[in-house]
Amino acid sequence: MNLKITNLSKTYKNGVKALDNLNLEIGTGMFGLLGPNGAGKSSLMRTIATLQKPDSGSIEFDGTDILQDQMSLRKVLGYLPQEFGVYPNMSAESLLDYFAQLKGISSKKERQEIIKQVLEVTNLYEVRMKFVNGYSGGMKQRFGIAQLLLNNPKLIIVDEPTSGLDPAERHRFLNVLREIGTNHTVIFSTHIVDDVKELCNEVAILNGGKILTKGTPTAVIAALQGTIWTKVIDRESLEENEKKFNVISSNYNQDNTLNIRVQSTEQPDEAFVMAVPQLEDVYFVALKKDTVLC
Ligand code: ADP
Numbered sequence: 001m002n003l004k005i006t007n008l009s010k011t012y013k014n015g016v017k018a019l020d021n022l023n024l025e026i027g028t029g030m031f032g033l034l035g036p037n038g039a040g041k042s043s044l045m046r047t048i049a050t051l052q053k054p055d056s057g058s059i060e061f062d063g064t065d066i067l068q069d070q071m072s073l074r075k076v077l078g079y080l081p082q083e084f085g086v087y088p089n090m091s092a093e094s095l096l097d098y099f100a101q102l103k104g105i106s107s108k109k110e111r112q113e114i115i116k117q118v119l120e121v122t123n124l125y126e127v128r129m130k131f132v133n134g135y136s137g138g139m140k141q142r143f144g145i146a147q148l149l150l151n152n153p154k155l156i157i158v159d160e161p162t163s164g165l166d167p168a169e170r171h172r173f174l175n176v177l178r179e180i181g182t183n184h185t186v187i188f189s190t191h192i193v194d195d196v197k198e199l200c201n202e203v204a205i206l207n208g209g210k211i212l213t214k215g216t217p218t219a220v221i222a223a224l225q226g227t228i229w230t231k232v233i234d235r236e237s238l239e240e241n242e243k244k245f246n247v248i249s250s251n252y253n254q255d256n257t258l259n260i261r262v263q264s265t266e267q268p269d270e271a272f273v274m275a276v277p278q279l280e281d282v283y284f285v286a287l288k289k290d291t292v293l294c
Helices: 041-048 070-074 092-102 109-122 137-149 167-181 193-199 215-221 236-244 277-293
Strands: 003-011 017-026 032-034 056-061 077-080 155-159 185-188 200-208 210-215 228-234 247-251 257-263
Touching: 003 041, 003 155, 017 032, 017 041, 017 056, 017 200, 032 041, 032 193, 041 155, 041 167, 041 185, 092 109, 092 137, 109 137, 109 167, 137 167, 167 185, 167 193, 185 193, 193 247, 193 277, 200 215, 200 277, 210 215, 210 277, 228 236, 236 247, 236 257, 247 277, 257 277
Parallel strands: 032 185, 032 200, 077 155, 155 185
Antiparallel strands: 003 017, 003 056, 200 210, 228 257, 247 257
């Protein structure tokens, strides 16, 4: 599986440039698209899913131009949008049976088998007789995955599935994604660094409609080795430190202090201790560089 995005741009009618000459190549596996709100993640996902057209640029899926030949992608795509509609008063099992019929699976036996399988993968088998509109947010998200798995898609796109889920639901949802990621290609967007850390074999950081960094989590973290420093400061001296050093993040401690993290090729001053880089540092460094460039 290869998805090649070249020079993709999109400006909405209100003048917002959501995608800015974006280039990205995605191969088989679990791909995490990480970026803050408004970065352009949904715009990119909708464009890949052929639900909206870019102003310029191209997207090739296994060598086919999908902006010209939308059906070639739609046939093999499973797309879970950020928000989806209201469900009728039907149990998960009957609703999946209905969707399976719509997807053209005419044999009842075949439908029963696939429905059992997707309910098990998404951990909904026990609650299959309950109405989907009574499900919690996390269960609805997992039902969305069950539904898109019915026609065994080659490419699965999941747009910010964990935002709004409580920690236990988020954990369950990530486990389901991890499971399907073992035999499907999944592109999944999030603003939560830990989602990517836990799950993805490749990550891209997006902001302002551009890809700022891309690679395996190990490689993007390794690129910062020896350049992340930490120091404990008083809360009041944050501004002063920000003026002097390249502060990428700060975390409150329970006493009146802060842990600051600074990126620098040399020890910023003798009070700083070298830290082991984290994916969060990669994220903040990428966003900060972007702000400076703007
Ligand atoms: P993300 O998914 O990363 O939060 P989006 O792709 O939703 O980012 O949005 C990128 C930018 O484009 C934001 O500034 C957003 O307000 C704007 N935007 C998104 N969709 C539309 C739209 N349909 N019309 C106008 N502006 C939009």
